[in-house]
Amino acid sequence: MNKKTFILALLFLCITIVWLGFSVYWRIVRPACVSLFDLLIAVVFVAVAAGMTVHEFRKKKRVHLEDANKYQIP
Numbered sequence: 001m002n003k004k005t006f007i008l009a010l011l012f013l014c015i016t017i018v019w020l021g022f023s024v025y026w027r028i029v030r031p032a033c034v035s036l037f038d039l040l041i042a043v044v045f046v047a048v049a050a051g052m053t054v055h056e057f058r059k060k061k062r063v064h065l066e067d068a069n070k071y072q073i074p
Contacts, residue, residue: 006056013049020046 020042027034 002056002059002062006053009049009052009056013046013053016042016045016049 020039023034023039023042027039
């Protein structure tokens with residue numbers, strides 16, 4: 001797992017969840033301001049962000065060249 005990329009994916013997930021929350025809130029308070037298409041886009045972005053976060057979490061940790069055995073075939 002690359003920590004920088006994982007943190008970036010996690011940050012993207014948090015921002016999209018907040019965006020979805022605002023969209024749902026404004027859909028309840030003022031239904032004319034938010035359409036179903038806007039909600040669909042927000043849900044798709046949350047799904048993509050969750051997929052990115054899970055993918056980065058499941059990646060194997062990389063080994064530096066100094067620590068790797070250069071005579072071993074990967």
